[in-house]
Amino acid sequence: MSATATEQIVDEVTFDIDERGVATVTINRPRVLNAVDRATHDWLNEIWASIENNRDVRVVVITGGGQKAFCVGADMSADAVDKTGLEYWAELDPNGFGGLSLRTTLDVPVIAKVNGYALGGGMEIVLGADIVIAADTAKFGLTEPRVGRLALDGGIHQLVRRIPYTQAMGLLLTGRKAPAEELQRMGLVNEVAAAADLDAAVDRWVEQILACAPTSVRAVKQMVTRTTHLTAQEARAMRLPALMDALDSEDSAEGVAAFQQKRQPVWPGR
Structure with missing residues (x-):
């Protein structure tokens, strides 16, 4: 990978660890509503691997850049969309979408700070988190059936394990977008906050984790x-x-x- 390409990926996925040991991972591609292409996915995998090997990291916050979206899943404008469904299925990452949705080796708590749309793979990233804090303007959905696809990176299998069966199937079989308050009632979202208060809400949860050993x-x-x-x-x-x-x-x-x-x-x- 060239230096130029690496610099672009770093710009599109920012990663920071503060003095408290709080890591912030931001999918920073607002021009495509933080959709993830192959290069972005690979960089996210590298970030999760580095966190696994860093005992100084105590909690991770993952979010999306800009005001509109957390992540809307795979970048449908990228060349990966040209693959057949079988080709896509054969190349699925064992760690799931964004290297997180099915990851079992990350022993650090992950908070999803959902600042906007969490659709498709973005919803799968949410399902890979431990705690979900959402803006009241956020919307969630496994929308793949509406474009002839399937939520194969953990969406189908994780959702029915996280919320009641009929609620999960109501989302899976319609591909509809549901507001944050509805997902909170279902039990998937821990807290819904006004968009202006989202950072403060997330930091309250971070501080409670940091208070623990x-x-x-x-x-x-x-x-x-x-x-x-x-x-x-x-x-x-x-x-x-x-x-x-x-x-x-x-x-x-x-x-x-x-x-x-x-x-x-x-x-x-x-």
């Missing part, structure tokens, strides 16, 4: 992600790496000490 948060995410196919008893018996780290961590000792000393904990993060 990093090792505990990682363990919770890993235990949930990797044991959903098991019974509760089977899941409890799993000796997952993040669980074992948390049980024998400095965070665990610090939490007890802070409670006994009636002070706020200062998490070592290990």
